[in-house]
Amino acid sequence: MGKLRVGIGVLALSVLIIGSVGTPAGESLGRLAFGWVSYLVRVVPKVTISGDGVFTGVFCLILFTVGLHLFLRWFHREIQTTAGSPNHGSRRWSPRWTASLVSIVVLMFVTGISAAVVMHQVGWLLASRRSLLTYRAAVGESSTSNLQMIGLASSGYLSHHPALPVANTDAQGRMLHSWQTAILLDLPIKNAGDIQTEVPWDDPRNSAYFRGIVSFYLNPEIGVVRNLQGYALSHYAGNVNVLGAGRTSRLDTIKGTLSNTILAGEVSGQFKPWGDPTNLRDPGLGVNSVPNGFGGPSGKGVNFLFLDGSVRFVRNTTDPAVLRRMSLAPESSDPR
Numbered sequence: 001m002g003k004l005r006v007g008i009g010v011l012a013l014s015v016l017i018i019g020s021v022g023t024p025a026g027e028s029l030g031r032l033a034f035g036w037v038s039y040l041v042r043v044v045p046k047v048t049i050s051g052d053g054v055f056t057g058v059f060c061l062i063l064f065t066v067g068l069h070l071f072l073r074w075f076h077r078e079i080q081t082t083a084g085s086p087n088h089g090s091r092r093w094s095p096r097w098t099a100s101l102v103s104i105v106v107l108m109f110v111t112g113i114s115a116a117v118v119m120h121q122v123g124w125l126l127a128s129r130r131s132l133l134t135y136r137a138a139v140g141e142s143s144t145s146n147l148q149m150i151g152l153a154s155s156g157y158l159s160h161h162p163a164l165p166v167a168n169t170d171a172q173g174r175m176l177h178s179w180q181t182a183i184l185l186d187l188p189i190k191n192a193g194d195i196q197t198e199v200p201w202d203d204p205r206n207s208a209y210f211r212g213i214v215s216f217y218l219n220p221e222i223g224v225v226r227n228l229q230g231y232a233l234s235h236y237a238g239n240v241n242v243l244g245a246g247r248t249s250r251l252d253t254i255k256g257t258l259s260n261t262i263l264a265g266e267v268s269g270q271f272k273p274w275g276d277p278t279n280l281r282d283p284g285l286g287v288n289s290v291p292n293g294f295g296g297p298s299g300k301g302v303n304f305l306f307l308d309g310s311v312r313f314v315r316n317t318t319d320p321a322v323l324r325r326m327s328l329a330p331e332s333s334d335p336r
Helices: 002-019 024-046 051-083 095-127 143-158 320-326
Strands: 175-177 236-239 262-266 301-306 311-315
Touching (some): 051 095, 143 236, 143 262, 143 301, 143 311
Antiparallel strands (some): 236 262, 262 301
């Protein structure tokens, strides 16, 4: 009877998912049931196993198991002796019993970590201003569309500023705000003008604002949206040679090369908050080749936003020399 109930439950869930295909509810149910598969496919190839960490973990587990077994064998013998059991000495503590206890402890440890992570994510979802079913629709149809919107916002910024929005500093040299903060007013979002630009982005007077998610800065194929400090992340970084602090990125210095100069692009790891002025990378390091470089979640290439507003997919096999030419600073790429 128990197996029959389980079978009916699985069948009902399958019918519910299939019947709601193409709807927000169907997408959410599908990701809840099968999203872990795509996550493993995307993440496992990028996992680096530490030999020292594995050895230390295995060694400590073996040491714990042996010590626990010796203690329980002694404890079991003492209990039998104290109780005056007639079978004293006839049945010793079995290693299989110790192995069962160790397995339970390990399972409880893994379960505890999993429960903590789940509750952490649930807390973020409950605190979010967006509903669970509309979240993915809010972050844009694709990463390409998000980059195009970032390009439009950068163009809008240029309509009332003489140069591109570089990471800025104050008179003391403190990093204040990022290029992504500078273009917020040109994105279709609310309350973009509430940031106090005279103090750093993570100042207490600004930190609450930078915990808010900006949908256009999130790649729909990537799940993580905040760091451990609670700041909202960006899945896109700027070209450090164009948007780095101290640059004078005027378009007239790169006239004729707009379609070949990278403005920003996707990143697949080591994400930084969108308000962080250091959210910059060098395309010349290659595509999906170094942890702090540009890369797409597919691992096959990256979508780059160019200064002319176009978005093009660049594969891992692209010659590094070509990438360096496309990532040169405006002053260096000026043929005059």
